[in-house]
Each structure stands twice: as structure tokens, then as C-alpha cells.
Amino acid sequence: MDLAVPSLASAQRASPADHALExxxxxxxxxxxxxxxxxxxxxxRHCITAILGPSGCGKSTLLRALNxxxxxxxxxxxxxxxxxLDGTDAYDDGVSPGWVRTHVGMLQQKPTxxxxxILDNVLFGARYxxxxxxxxxxxxxxxxxxxxxEVKDRLHLSALALSGGQQQRLCLARTLAVLPSIVLMxxxxxxxxxxxxxxxxxxxxxxxxxxxxxxxxxxVAQARRIADRCLFMQEGEIIAAGSREDMLLExxxxxxxxxxxxxxx
Amino acid sequence: xxxALAWSAGAFGVLVPxxxxxxxxxxxxxxxxxxxxxxxxxxxxxxxxGGIWPAIKGSLALAGLGLAFALPFGIGGGIYLAEFNRSAAxxxxxxxxxxxxxxxxxxxxxxxxxxxxxxxxxxxxxxxxGAVTLxxxxxxxxxxxxxxxxxxxxxxxREAAHALGVSHAYLLRRVAWPIAWPAVATAIVxxxxxxxxxxxxxxxxxATVFTKEPLGLFKPVMALPxxxxxxxxxxxxxxxxxxxxxxxAVLIVMVSVxxxxxxxxxxx
Numbered sequence: 001m002d003l004a005v006p007s008l009a010s011a012q013r014a015s016p017a018d019h020a021l022e023x024x025x026x027x028x029x030x031x032x033x034x035x036x037x038x039x040x041x042x043x044x045r046h047c048i049t050a051i052l053g054p055s056g057c058g059k060s061t062l063l064r065a066l067n068x069x070x071x072x073x074x075x076x077x078x079x080x081x082x083x084x085l086d087g088t089d090a091y092d093d094g095v096s097p098g099w100v101r102t103h104v105g106m107l108q109q110k111p112t113x114x115x116x117x118i119l120d121n122v123l124f125g126a127r128y129x130x131x132x133x134x135x136x137x138x139x140x141x142x143x144x145x146x147x148x149x150e151v152k153d154r155l156h157l158s159a160l161a162l163s164g165g166q167q168q169r170l171c172l173a174r175t176l177a178v179l180p181s182i183v184l185m186x187x188x189x190x191x192x193x194x195x196x197x198x199x200x201x202x203x204x205x206x207x208x209x210x211x212x213x214x215x216x217x218x219x220v221a222q223a224r225r226i227a228d229r230c231l232f233m234q235e236g237e238i239i240a241a242g243s244r245e246d247m248l249l250e251x252x253x254x255x256x257x258x259x260x261x262x263x264x265x
Numbered sequence: 266x267x268x269a270l271a272w273s274a275g276a277f278g279v280l281v282p283x284x285x286x287x288x289x290x291x292x293x294x295x296x297x298x299x300x301x302x303x304x305x306x307x308x309x310x311x312x313x314x315g316g317i318w319p320a321i322k323g324s325l326a327l328a329g330l331g332l333a334f335a336l337p338f339g340i341g342g343g344i345y346l347a348e349f350n351r352s353a354a355x356x357x358x359x360x361x362x363x364x365x366x367x368x369x370x371x372x373x374x375x376x377x378x379x380x381x382x383x384x385x386x387x388x389x390x391x392x393x394x395g396a397v398t399l400x401x402x403x404x405x406x407x408x409x410x411x412x413x414x415x416x417x418x419x420x421x422x423r424e425a426a427h428a429l430g431v432s433h434a435y436l437l438r439r440v441a442w443p444i445a446w447p448a449v450a451t452a453i454v455x456x457x458x459x460x461x462x463x464x465x466x467x468x469x470x471x472a473t474v475f476t477k478e479p480l481g482l483f484k485p486v487m488a489l490p491x492x493x494x495x496x497x498x499x500x501x502x503x504x505x506x507x508x509x510x511x512x513x514a515v516l517i518v519m520v521s522v523x524x525x526x527x528x529x530x531x532x533x
Contacts, residue, residue: 069428074353101430112425114440124439125429171425178429 020045020212021066021104021182025081028058028065030073035061037236038081043182048204048213050227052220052247052259058236059216063184066090066214067104068097086181102129105180110191111167113159118151121159121170125178132177141173145203165196169203176211183207185215189222201226220260224248232256289514293507301508305477317509319476323486324516326392327471328461331399335456339404340449343411348437360412367405371465374398379469391483395471402466403456410452414445447528454524458517464490489513 021043028036036058043049051059064070066083068090083090083100090100102125114121122141126132138155142148147169151162159170168188175183185204189197204213204226217223223230223244230247232240232255240253251257300316307315342363346356378398388394418441426436464472473485474495480486490513497506 067428069424072424072427074351098430098432101428106425106428108421108425108428110421112419112421114422114426115444116439124426125431128429128431128435174429 018045022084026065027080028061029077029079031075035236039238041231041238043212043214045212046208047228048208048226049229050223051216051231052223053233057233059233060186063186067106068100102178103180105175105183107172107175107185107188109187111164111171113167113170117156118159119155122173122177124174129178141177145169145173165192182212187216289507289511293511296504296508320487320489320492324489326480327396327399327488328457330396331460332457334397334400335403335407339407340411342408346412347415363405363408371463374401374466375469390485392486393482395467398466398470399460403460406456407452411449414448418444450528454521461517462490464494467491
């Protein structure tokens with residue numbers, strides 16, 4: 001059941017075979033109750049894929065299954081199906097969760113700076129993985145998220161003193177510092193004001209040149225602004241998928257149409 | 266109405282300890298001299314003369330050694346339950362046992378310490394038997410405090426750290442523990458203060474009425490709360506007894522202040 005048929009627009013950017021990430025028949029249970037049912041989706045390289053849907057439809061569960069943080073949730077387990085990461089089975093016995101998580105980075109809903117200096121935050125994962133080759137590494141990540149000029153004089157001060165938008169970009173830099181190829185974002189702007197949201201959205205578009213991006217949002221306007229492709233989820237299933245144009249401008253599926261026009265959501 | 270209730274409850278909470286300290290100062294301060302603090306009791310019986318230095322030394326040694334015994338188990342157990350145990354049933358059972366342990370009366374600890382340490386392990390009535398018994402008293406308080414402090418760490422921070430592919434031990438050391446530490450420190454202080462003031466657990470395990478010998482692991486010791494108990498039964502509420510109580514109270518306040526100050530420095 002592969003609903004992710006790329007439209008002409010996205011086909012020009014990525015061929016259908018060029019999937020960075022693929023969910024194949026994924027069924028996820030919480031304490032035995034299915035939360036995701038037979039979800040299949042492909043995420044094309046250097047595309048921004050938005051996952052839309054009402055609250056509780058399983059968007060965040062899907063993200064967690066994609067980078068194997070799901071197994072940290074008590075009672076949650078993948079009951080069937082798998083995730084392919086550049087063709088590698090991410091749930092294979094020989095594949096460590098740590099490896100999957102470094103390749104599939106995750107940015108959370110609320111900014112989650114650790115109570116340590118800005119520099120230590122950026123290099124938190126990179127140091128663990130032995131990637132923090134000198135101060136340039138931190139600088140490159142901070143420049144990439146447009147934070148370097150704002151924090152270069154206070155790298156050794158606490159990250160908790162930054163504004164919400166700055167904290168979110170810092171968390172993004174921290175994710176990028178472990179050199180992922182895919183970045184998942186779980187409603188990354190829902191805790192931010194409109195200006196900080198615009199900054200993050202610009203950033204996401206820019207990052208799509210180097211990364212494959214999957215962004216969960218229940219903000220249709222945001223999906224319209226940044227997404228190349230959209231998946232629409234409802235009650236643990238993907239009920240429609242397609243290009244931004246197909247999904248958000250002229251949706252054919254009635255549930256999607258209701259959601260996009262604001263009748264539900 | 267609610268405001269007035271809250272204020273009077275708060276005022277009561279402040280006034281009671283202030284009144285106790287004030288009362289002790291009023292009756293006992295005159296007795297607290299340099300000689301009282303740093304010399305041994307005079308005479309062979311508890312006639313309320315001489316000093317209380319052996320009891321101060323003994324109390325500090327008992328609480329210190331007891332803490333050395335309780336810290337690894339308390340903190341280790343708390344960390345295990347909060348961070349590494351994956352079974353909800355184990356967590357529930359362990360918490361129930363530990364909470365029951367925290368509710369055991371001091372004299373029961375004393376009986377247990379007597380049967381296990383003094384008799385079975387043949388420690389005799391000694392500093393080590395009393396310290397370990399005080400360790401049993403402190404253990405549940407430290408364990409519960411550590412467990413709660415770690416559980417209170419924002420799960421979003423844990424998830425963020427895990428999403429960077431780091432090990433659980435790294436997450437604990439770099440993120441969870443620094444956040445939990447102030448609350449853990451508070452639990453340790455409360456446990457230590459509780460132990461410093463506890464007379465009952467020492468009665469059958471460590472305490473002696475009077476000794477002139479230096480501290481020794483396997484020798485009976487004097488302790489402030491038990492000394493206060495013995496002295497007051499002997500001579501009644503006299504300045505010497507109030508002075509002893511005052512020293513005990515001040516010692517407890519001092520320990521709290523020192524650790525709270527350390528904690529604040531960590532937080533900055």
C-alpha cells in the first residue's frame with residue numbers, strides 16, 4: 001500500500017527510487033493497542049515532507065518509530081513492518097538504535113536546551129560520538145542555523161538564557177552536530193511566536209538542500225509554506241499522500257479537504 | 266479567607282521552630298561555655314557538670330559513618346529504580362518496601378540493629394553498630410529522594426538526549442543527574458539531620474551513658490540525643506540539659522545551612 005506517489009513537481013527533485021527513508025507496513029502498539037496501522041510511506045531525499053492530521057492521529061508515534069526513540073516509551077513496540085534507512089533495515093538485529101538515531105535526527109516540539117553552556121549543548125551528542133573535532137565543528141552548526149552571530153560572545157554561558165526561538169535553533173544545531181542525513185521535526189514551531197516561526201521555516205527550507213526533512217505539523221498554512229510533499233494521517237493510518245499542490249490546494253480526499261479548509265482539526 | 270488560612274498556617278510553621286530555638290536559648294545559653302562544649306562530663310555519674318564534647322564527637326561520627334553507609338545504597342538504589350529498571354512491578358514493590366522502611370519507628374530499628382549487628386555480627390554495643398543502624402534510618406529517605414528527583418526530570422529532555430544517539434549512562438551523567446542533584450542534596454540533608462537527632466536507634470546499638478575513651482569503631486559512644494535523654498532523666502530540666510539540647514539543635518541547623526549553601530553554589 002504505497003500511497004506516496006510523487007507528483008511531477010517533486011519528481012523533478014527526486015526520483016521515486018531515491019528514498020532516504022521508508023516506512024513499510026509499520027504497525028505500532030501501545031500496551032497491545034494499535035496506534036499505527038500498516039503505515040507505508042516514502043520520504044524522498046532532500047524533500048520536505050509534511051505529516052498532517054488531527055491531534056492523536058499518530059503523527060508523533062510515526063516520527064518516533066522512524067528514529068527508534070519509540071522503544072524508549074514504556075509499553076510501546078513495533079508489532080509489524082519496518083523502517084528502511086537508505087535501504088538498510090533500521091530494526092534489524094545488527095543495527096543499533098544509537099546508529100539509527102544519529103542518522104535520523106529529531107527536533108522536538110518544545111525547545112529542549114540542556115542545563116549547560118551553549119557550546120556544551122551544541123557538542124552534546126557530537127562529543128559522545130567523537131565528532132566534535134575542535135571548536136570549528138560547533139561554529140559550523142551554529143552558523144548553519146543562523147545563531148552564530150547571536151551567541152558567539154557567550155558560548156560559555158547557560159543556554160537557558162536564550163529566547164525560545166534561539167533555543168529551538170540551538171537544539172537544531174545540536175541535532176545537526178551529530179551529522180544526520182535525515183531530520184525529523186515534531187511541530188517545531190508550536191511553542192514559538194510568529195517571528196521565530198518564520199525564522200525556523202526559512203531555515204527548514206534552506207536545510208532541505210542538504211538534509212531530508214520530515215516535519216509534523218497541524219498547521220496547514222505552515223505546510224503550504226514549506227512542504228514539498230504531504231502525508232495526511234487519521235486514526236493511525238495514512239489516508240492520503242501527494243505533492244503540496246495535490247494535497248493542500250485541491251485535496252480530493254474528503255477528510256483532507258475538511259482539514260485543509262478548517263472544517264475539522 | 267483562604268489567604269488568611271494560608272498565612273496563619275505559614276506563620277505557625279515558622280513560629281513553632283522559632284519558639285523552640287528561642288526557648289532553648291533562653292534556658293540553655295548560659296550553660297553553653299567553651300568548657301561545656303569541649304570538655305568531658307565531670308564526675309562518674311550524670312550530675313550535670315562538666316562538658317559534652319564526647320557526645321558531640323560521637324554524634325558527628327555516628328551520622329558521618331552512617332551516611333557513608335547509606336549514601337551508596339540510597340543513591341544507587343534510587344538511580345537504579347528511576348533510570349535502569351524497566352519493570353513497573355519491580356518499581357512498585359521496591360517503593361512500597363522502602364516507604365514502609367521509612368515509617369518504621371526508631372526503637373524497632375534499634376532492636377533490629379541489636380539483633381543483627383550487636384549480637385549476630387558480634388559488633389557489640391559500638392560506634393559501627395550504631396552508625397549502620399542510623400544508615401538503615403537514612404537509607405529510605407535518600408533512596409526516595411533520589412528516585413523522585415530523577416523522575417521529576419522533564420521527559421522531553423531525556424527524549425532529546427536519546428534522539429542524539431547517546432547512551433543512557435551519558436544522558437544520566439550529563440543531563441539528568443545535574444538537574445536532579447539539588448533535590449537529591451536536600452534529601453541527603455534531611456536524612457542526615459533526622460539521623461543526628463535520633464536517639465532511639467542508638468539506644469540498644471551504640472549509646473553509652475558515659476565514656477572517657479577516644480572514639481573507636483568497636484567501642485560504645487556517647488551521642489547528643491542519647492546524652493540528652495540520659496541527663497534529663499537523671500537531673501531533670503536544668504540548664505545543663507537545655508544547653509545540650511541547644512547544641513544539638515544548632516548542630517542540626519548548621520548542617521542544613523552548610524549543605525544548602527553548597528547546593529546553591531551548584532545551581533549557579
